[in-house]
Amino acid sequence: MLVISLAVLVLPALAATAAAAPSFQHSIRPLSAHEQAQLEAAHVWHSGCPVSLSQLRLLSVSAVGFDGRGYVGQLVVNEDVARPLVSVFRQLYALRFPIRHMSFAQVYGPARYQPKDNDVSGSFECRDAVPSPCTGGKSTGTWSNHAYGHAIDLNPLENPYVGCGMTHDPAGRKYLDRSHLLKGMVTPAVLAAFRSIGWGWGGSWSGSTKDYMHFSINGH
Numbered sequence: 001m002l003v004i005s006l007a008v009l010v011l012p013a014l015a016a017t018a019a020a021a022p023s024f025q026h027s028i029r030p031l032s033a034h035e036q037a038q039l040e041a042a043h044v045w046h047s048g049c050p051v052s053l054s055q056l057r058l059l060s061v062s063a064v065g066f067d068g069r070g071y072v073g074q075l076v077v078n079e080d081v082a083r084p085l086v087s088v089f090r091q092l093y094a095l096r097f098p099i100r101h102m103s104f105a106q107v108y109g110p111a112r113y114q115p116k117d118n119d120v121s122g123s124f125e126c127r128d129a130v131p132s133p134c135t136g137g138k139s140t141g142t143w144s145n146h147a148y149g150h151a152i153d154l155n156p157l158e159n160p161y162v163g164c165g166m167t168h169d170p171a172g173r174k175y176l177d178r179s180h181l182l183k184g185m186v187t188p189a190v191l192a193a194f195r196s197i198g199w200g201w202g203g204s205w206s207g208s209t210k211d212y213m214h215f216s217i218n219g220h
Helices: 002-020 033-041 079-095 104-108 170-175 188-195
Strands: 026-030 056-064 070-078 151-153 161-163 214-216
Touching: 026 079, 033 104, 056 079, 070 079, 070 104, 079 188
Parallel strands: none
Antiparallel strands: 026 056, 056 070, 151 214
16 A cells, blocks of 8 residues: 555656656747847847848747746747757757756847846857957957857856956856856757757867857857
8 A cells, every 4th residue: 555655646746747847849930020120229230241131040949947947048040050959959958958048138139138147148149259368359350150140159157258267257257167067057968969960169179268158060
């Protein structure tokens, strides 16, 4: 009778756990006219960018927040990488890898929608690549992969851009020691998920400059 009683208690608990973790969902669609206007208003797209607004897609995927709860994350990416990225985020969701913020409004919306911690994961931004903290400055003079929608920055606070022991964001200093993984830091399993579609990681760059948040189609 004891075994039967335990089973009666355990099975409802398992059912409740399953109900709390819905299956992975995703969608891919062109940007609406309003969303295109928002990109222009946010100065992240303008005439002369290497991709047109019609080449961009809104990728919506199931994600897990730092509170352990599921939500719908959004990224603006190039149409040619949208479907492979579904596979990546499906794996991240299965891993329960936490992504703090990831929505269209938080990246491109008015200031009131932008989190004060600036820990927002994003993709498309028509801009030059950012120089290493070793060299300083604001631009390299060459397009970033973000300008093509071919890169993603994941949890930038926990995965800072570093060089010569320095980072552009002082708030990321506690995450400079990569030997001790803290919540939200890129793990080998996260790296494997991106590698499964052929993407490279800024944390694998040679030398002292590492961009731990940065994943891209060619590793740069």
